[in-house]
Amino acid sequence: MNASTPECPICNHPLSVELARGRRSGKPFVMLRCAQDGRHFRAFINHRPYVEEVLRQLEEHEKHRQGGNR
Numbered sequence: 001m002n003a004s005t006p007e008c009p010i011c012n013h014p015l016s017v018e019l020a021r022g023r024r025s026g027k028p029f030v031m032l033r034c035a036q037d038g039r040h041f042r043a044f045i046n047h048r049p050y051v052e053e054v055l056r057q058l059e060e061h062e063k064h065r066q067g068g069n070r
Contacts, residue, residue, distance in 0.1 A: 008040050013034060032045070
């Protein structure tokens with residue numbers, strides 16, 4: 001990864017950043033978890049403006065990726 005990628009406090013492997021949804025609410029969250037072993041560390045960010053911005057950036061990235069393959 002890079003120098004700004006947070007590391008797992010247990011094993012020092014980089015944390016992965018993933019999109020997750022609430023079990024009951026279905027609301028989107030940004031999830032940080034240990035890429036080596038998800039039991040080490042898991043955190044959820046549910047600050048709505050931040051999650052909306054991440055989703056917007058993912059959608060833009062996907063549009064660019066699909067547009068480049070045509």
